[in-house]
Amino acid sequence: MTNGTIHDHKLPQLQQATDTKIMAAAFEDYFRNQYPSRGLKVNDCQISRLQHRPGKECNITYRLSGHDRDRRSYDQWIFAKMSANGENHKAVLKEKPLQWPGCDFWKPVSAWQEMNMELHAFPYDVKMPYLGQLLEPEFVKRQIEERLPNFGLSREWTCREVTCHKIKYMPTRRCVLRYEFVVAGAVNQQRQIVFYSKTYNSANSRYVYDVLSAVCASPACNNGVLNIPAPIANLDTANTLWQQAWQGTKFGSVMRERGWVSLPHSGFMPKIAAMLAALHQVEIPHVPLAGGPAPAKAIENAYGDADDIAAFLPEKQAVLTAAAKTLAELAPEIANHSTVATIHGSFKVAQLLCREAELALVDFDSISRGDPLYDVAEFFASILYLIVSDGIPAPPIRESLESFWAEYQQRVSWHCDRRRLAWYLVAFLLGKMHSSLKRSEVKALANMPLAFDLIAEWLEVAKRKA
Incomplete structure (x- = not known):
């Protein structure tokens, strides 16, 4: 790292x-x-x-x-x-x-x-003081047995054994664990079940559980296009969401093994576009969705990222400030649209799982009602930034993104404004540059001039007159 x-x-x-x-x-x-x-x-x-x-x-x-x-x-x-x-x-x-x-x-x-x-x-964390009990097998057993029907089991089953595996920890924010448990039933029946547990520093787990339950019940999740591991339960006292395991590998890991240069001909980009388009067209009127990110927030983040990047690269202060200022000047035009949809809110390579040719989408912490091009731009940024972070040649990356863009446009009924896409994209690229610098990512630091080239290129797209 x-x-x-x-x-x-x-x-x-x-x-x-x-x-x-x-x-x-x-x-x-x-x-x-x-x-x-x-x-x-x-x-x-x-x-x-x-x-x-x-x-x-x-x-x-x-x-x-x-x-x-x-x-x-x-x-x-x-x-x-x-x-x-x-x-x-x-x-x-x-x-x-x-x-x-x-x-x-x-x-x-x-x-x-x-x-x-x-x-x-770990698990000492003042923002998540309930983490410790999630490591106690007896506590987890009781929670499982209280929710056996949620696992598709009758009340006759008994939880015999629980094993916990640590997956991901973001101190003061979130923690992901994987549980494997064995249940015993009548006539020497025995089953092993695996699921994931995600703990939050707030009651947002209940919101995610309610919204995901509604999304997974929609027709879009029953036609093979949009695969989402279904929620199992929410532990309100521990701000913890339990979710089914989808046996796959991180999409980024799969593509690194295959080689990102093979992405244009992998068949994945049209599938990802179809997945996102399907999510954007899910209607769940009976569950109130939070409002999506506003352009004002993107501008605030852009100015903040510009200042933070300049702390590492003071010689770039003027360029960075100018980029953030341009985003602010364009904001009134960018905000002048009426397209609103169910959005993921954090749609990027890291949220995709892969199993052979199948894909699944995870991490719905920011699901909301907002501009669908926000999701498209964040995914664009996660692919485009591979030129910087992984040193991937630009041509296959650009070809892949154009394939995604064409497929997505065919699958939605609204107009897809490339200027608006570019505006969001610049904001996301600034965030990625800041992230690389504060995490001291070796290859990204060496390729930082390419990141500034991408910022300049997409700012020009955002500035084009309609």
Whole structure:
């Protein structure tokens, strides 16, 4: 994820903190002092999230795996907070909890003075204090048995065994777990079921559950075009959505293995366009949808991203400010349309799963009622930015996007304004550039001039007179 050579004179330990080989050994030494009776060994250290604000702070989520002196394995997320000169750590550590539900032997909060880090051990998370109970097998068993019909099982079945696997953690925001459980019925019947659990830092899980239930009941989800893993239940007290498992692989991983240059002839782009068009035409009048993102929010984000990018690339301040200003000037024209639809709100490569030739769509956290071209533009950005992030040649990327655009237009009844698409696209590209910089993505940093070329190109499209 990172190049291990981030320099920030206000955070002198940052270069070491982003080198996973060095940190594996450093964590092992630290654990030797913190947990002397455990004999913890670190076999692997990965960085799953990194957010750097130059001169101010850096938050790093590490995923560590290893074993103790008795060869018992562990798999743990450690959220490390670094701030300039360690300013915020001392006050927090004065009130640190000594124990936390689900933390087992891990100290919920600890200070690593040599690394200028405040460490939070999963599941310690003040924004999601209910995470710990989701790691307790007995709690999960009870929740399953209370909802057996939701799994297509009668009340006669009994949950015998639950295994939890950690999938993804975004500290203070969301956590995804995978459960495998075994149920026993009459006459020695036994079944194994797999499902996913997504925990939120708010009651948004109930909204997503209600909306997804309605979408999955619509005809669009019964013709093979729009595959969505159906919701199973919502645990209101834990802000947690349970959802069926769709046995597939991340679409991005599939295409990286095949080679992104093969995308134009893969047959996937028309399918993705058909999927999105189908979602946009789903009507669920009995479930109130949240309002979609407004152009004003995109402008606010664009100015914010421009300033944040300039913190990394001060020589580009004028270009970035001009781009954001142009978006603001064009906003009244862009907002002058009447097309409103059910939108995903975060439609991009990362939200697609693939199983041979089949595709499925996940992560409906932002489903709402808004401009359908918002979704189209975000997907465009996720494909187009591969030129920067992965160094993919531009021709197959552009060919793929035009194939998607043509198919999508054929499947919807409304006019698809390319200027409006370009306007959103520039805003999304600025966001992706900022993300690459704060995460120190090696290839993207090397290809950043290409990102500025894309911004200039699509700004020209947005400025064209109708």
